[in-house]
Amino acid sequence: MAVEFSIIVPARGNAHDLTICIESIMAQKTQVEYETIVAYCDQDMEVTEVVSRFPLLKKATSSRYLLPGEARNLGATRAIANLLAFIDSDCILQDDWITNAIRTFQEGAVLCSGAIRDTYPWDLIASSDNRLQYADFPLRRPYGTARYFPGVHLAVRRSTFDAVGGFCDSPHGQDVVFTLKIAASWPSETIFNPKIIASHAGRRMVCELVSHHWNFGHARALEKIQFNAFMEWIAQHPRLGWMLWGRRFVYISFRVVQWNVTDLIRYVFQLPFILIGLTAWVKGFYHGMADRTKVNDV
Numbered sequence: 001m002a003v004e005f006s007i008i009v010p011a012r013g014n015a016h017d018l019t020i021c022i023e024s025i026m027a028q029k030t031q032v033e034y035e036t037i038v039a040y041c042d043q044d045m046e047v048t049e050v051v052s053r054f055p056l057l058k059k060a061t062s063s064r065y066l067l068p069g070e071a072r073n074l075g076a077t078r079a080i081a082n083l084l085a086f087i088d089s090d091c092i093l094q095d096d097w098i099t100n101a102i103r104t105f106q107e108g109a110v111l112c113s114g115a116i117r118d119t120y121p122w123d124l125i126a127s128s129d130n131r132l133q134y135a136d137f138p139l140r141r142p143y144g145t146a147r148y149f150p151g152v153h154l155a156v157r158r159s160t161f162d163a164v165g166g167f168c169d170s171p172h173g174q175d176v177v178f179t180l181k182i183a184a185s186w187p188s189e190t191i192f193n194p195k196i197i198a199s200h201a202g203r204r205m206v207c208e209l210v211s212h213h214w215n216f217g218h219a220r221a222l223e224k225i226q227f228n229a230f231m232e233w234i235a236q237h238p239r240l241g242w243m244l245w246g247r248r249f250v251y252i253s254f255r256v257v258q259w260n261v262t263d264l265i266r267y268v269f270q271l272p273f274i275l276i277g278l279t280a281w282v283k284g285f286y287h288g289m290a291d292r293t294k295v296n297d298v
Helices: 015-028 045-052 066-079 097-106 122-133 158-163 174-187 205-222 229-235 239-257 261-297
Strands: 007-010 032-039 060-061 081-088 089-095 110-116 152-158 192-198
Touching: 007 015, 007 066, 007 097, 015 032, 015 045, 032 045, 032 066, 045 122, 060 066, 060 089, 060 158, 060 192, 066 081, 066 174, 081 097, 081 158, 097 110, 097 192, 110 122, 110 174, 122 261, 152 158, 152 174, 152 192, 174 192, 205 261, 229 239, 229 261, 239 261
Parallel strands: 007 032, 007 081, 032 060, 110 192
Antiparallel strands: 081 152, 089 192, 110 152
16 A cells, blocks of 8 residues: 555654654554654664664654754655654654544645643643643634644645745744744645644653743744734833733633633643743743844844
């Protein structure tokens, strides 16, 4: 049978989560022929050891450590299918992930993704990290079009991937930039399907959560990702950063009430870490604006 689906996993270290991720890919219940490609640096001994335990895996290796977008693009060069999936190495796919992604393509999608659940739902740091990033993608969100997707788990037609030039090489936000481009050109064919489900581990230490969301805020400003008139205005007024903080807090809280109201109790317990993550994001945002100003002044 011809390979119909190529699953690409960019990897760097983190052997435990990578092993579980690969096992979930190998355990897919589907009649579709698919291949799994791990993209990584051949000097990464953790990943090399994990890959050696799965003889059916294909390898896409580089002599240097790669940024996430670079690793995804490298994996795509080894893929032979017309449908590509990109899965983060700390994700666990539900066993019908491929089946539901294929059905979404059959219904006309060029890009699709789905719900993001917590691998560790009562680890309040990890689940708060996920809430801060993925409030738009709960299990109860209805099927329909989407403006963007994160890179946790998504699938795209090869022709669409090629049309937008793959992922950029920015260290943060390249997944959102990639999907924004596709959604802008094919708005009615960029589809969220809640039956396409993956679990994400999240950062499990406060220092990791702070660093991660500082970097996200920094990239949002530096790369002008999803910038609107309000963002442009507030970026010029650092003393009004509390308004940006409050806007994001209200947005995340609204999403909980809108699509995840049964999760309100857990959200209350998460609030201390939500507030820490939001503060880090805002600080990173203004540092990103300062760095963008420096670049523009050169």
